[in-house]
Structure formats: C-alpha cells, structure tokens
Amino acid sequence: MCELLGMECNVPDRHRLLLRWPWPRAAAAPVTTPMAGAWRSTRARRPGCSSSRAAAAASPLARFVRDHPIKTLLAVAHVRKRTRGPVSLVNTHPFVRELWGRQFVFAHNGTIKGARRLTLGRFRPVGTTDSEHAFCALLGAVAHEFDRYPASPTALAEAVAAHGARIGRGGTFNFLMADGRQLIARCSTRLHHIIRQAPFARATLADEDLAVDFAAVTTPRDSRRGGRDLAADPR
C-alpha cells in the first residue's frame, strides 16, 4: 500500500519530524520509493523535488532529504509499494507537469480502473503507471476548463474534485495535488487530517522513538496542517 503525506504551514517549517515519517515502514515494505516536493514560499512556483527508485530505508537520497530538511510552507511526500508498472524512476511519484506557468505535483494511492482508456489532453504519461495516466487526464481536463489559474482557489479545487470523481470511478483514487499555492487532497478510502495550532503540545511518532514538543519550536501564530504523520496526538 502506498502512503501519502501532505503538509501546509502558515510559516515555513523544516519538516524535521514529518520527513522521518516514511522510513520505518518503508524498511519493511518490499518495494518502496520516497519522494518530497517542497516549496520555499507560497509565491514559489516550482518545487524542489527529490525522487529515488530505491527502497526508502536503503536510499542514500532518502537519507539526504531526512538529514537536510527543506524549510517550506508546503510539502508532499509519497512512499510507494509497487502494484502496477515496473520499479523505475519514471514510475516514481510524484509526477510533475507545468500548467499556467506553475508546476503541479501529484502523488496517488490506489488503483485506477481503465486508466489507459482515459482521454488525455496536452499532457502525456512518461512512465507506465495508472497513476500518471490519471494525473495527465486530470490536469488535461482542468487545463481545458480554465485558460489561466482560476482567480478563486475554490474553483480549482472544485474542478479537481469533479474530474477526480469521474476518473476515479470504480477504482481507488486517493491523491495529493499541489502547486505551491494550495494543497488538494482527494479521499476515496482513508484520509487522516490534523490542524496543529497554538497552544501546541508534545507529540510522539508511533513508529519511531521520536517526540517533538511543538510548543518549543513554534510561536503562537504558527499553524501546521498535516496528514497522518503522528498516530498519537495529545491535543
């Protein structure tokens, strides 16, 4: 099973805790790939991306990302247990395409039925996964609908939701899509989300012997929005 993690903050965070997330489980998974797309600021239009086809726990690049956390407002991470397509860099999430002068990053969990039969627009898959086919179909449909980045972020999210429902029909289409301005999460099966804000408390990772006292590393105006990074949260 793939796992996805998305995080948005109102002030840049180093993600020290969050980027520890995939590794312990990845060590046990037979085939995994780690990934982080991160934006330095909300104005940034291109993510800093690191991808590796190697098993996350053994990957020098994964270790590098963990040891050199990027300070960012928005991050997307993906650990893949291969179900479709060979293990290769070309099939490693997230997939990235430029639209309206912004880079869109997409990571998927699940399986799309009939992905090869989806109508593609201007975006073509480079690899062989159903995930990238679905992303190309989704972004192509959105590009067809809007000439430029919609003035209302809600309009983009609603279009993604509508096309996501159509594309994911009959399959499992959990995904994270981000462009540095916003992070869109679609849920077919399971989505855990949490809003961390003042007053901050102490949190402990379920998988690993690591705890962070958020009160010590934040200010009262910070707000962290994240996924299933912490299994136990005392707030």
Add this chain to the structure above:
Amino acid sequence: MCELLGMECNVPDRHRLLLRWPWPRAAAAPVTTPMAGAWRSTRARRPGCSSSRAAAAASPLARFVRDHPIKTLLAVAHVRKRTRGPVSLVNTHPFVRELWGRQFVFAHNGTIKGARRLTLGRFRPVGTTDSEHAFCALLGAVAHEFDRYPASPTALAEAVAAHGARIGRGGTFNFLMADGRQLIARCSTRLHHIIRQAPFARATLADEDLAVDFAAVTTPRDSRRGGRDLAADPR
C-alpha cells in the same frame, strides 16, 4: 558566465570524473547553481534531476551528487553565474517540460535579447529568466511542428537548430537540450567537444588534482562523448 556540460556514452557510466567538474570554479564564482539531469538508459524517458540554488561549492546537494554519482548514458550539468532574474530554485537550470511523453531538459548559457516578446505555445515559464522563456518558445515551436516524436532524430535536431537560430538572433544562445534519447548542443560562441574511445588514455583535470586512466575503467567497445570536462587530454 554560466558553464554547461553534456555527456553521452554508449554504455552507462558513473560520471565520477565529470561530476567533479563544476565545483572548483564554482567555489570562486559569486553566485552559482549546480545541476545534473541524468538518464539511466536510452530507453528511460524521465531524468533523475537534482537542483540547488546554493553556491555549488557550498551546496550539500551538490556534494551529494558528487558523492553518489548516477550511472547513466546521458547527463547534463549546469553551473550558473546569475546575470538575469533573482537567485532562486525557480530560476535554476535546467528547465524541464514534458512533450510527446518524454521529459525534455534544457540548460542555457548566454543572454537572449527580447526574450519576453517571444511567442509562447503551450509551455509557460515558471520563473523569470530569459533562458526559461527561450526554452518554452523553442519547445512550443517544436511541438507545433511535430505531432509526435519525429521518427528521425535528425529531424528533431534540425528543427531545434532552426528555431534556435531564430530565437537566439542578436543574443547569445548556447544551450544543451536532451530527452534521454539524444543530446542536442547549440553553439553561439564557444563549444568544446571530445569523443573518447578505445584505445583510452590517461586524462587529468585542469582545475583539480584528479586524474583518471580511462583504459583501466573502460572496455574496448566503450565510447564517451563529452564537453569541456578535461582541459588537457593526451590523446
């Protein structure tokens, strides 16, 4: 002055020597950015990319790439001394866009006159450099000309040369463009190229105390095509 390096091999090479290339000069340059796009095989359609906005000599990512060289048939590297646009990841070469289901990588040396007035097609710049504007105009023109990847690689190279001449008119438009199948180098001012093939000899880097005996690390059927990586070559 930016510097570009491209390399093609007939068997995958680890680029141990070539990836040492930008660092010594980068240490002296005030603002530099390193980059490597590399493909694992000619069939690969997506490069493994590493970009950093940090000065190459001080960048942990540059050190990582140097210490973990990728085994690849084709590599593009770029060190930038900023002349246009702010120093940011978004302005870091190379720029990447998908066309016909392949990722095209582009790195530029020089300055394009009137880049903002170039006609853009489906590709839009994400950053603010003249280089990315020129790349979007170039790839858009090629996309307009061919519905799919041209059956003849020469046809693609000739189209890139023709549009490159038009776009670079009056400016300096040295660039490397690669899609994993082929590496295209356009020269406005200076291009150094070398074909390394059996019988291989010993070569020494001009900038750094490093020598490689190619005869010891190759087989008679190997062939390495590279740029100005070695100032002194005894062959």
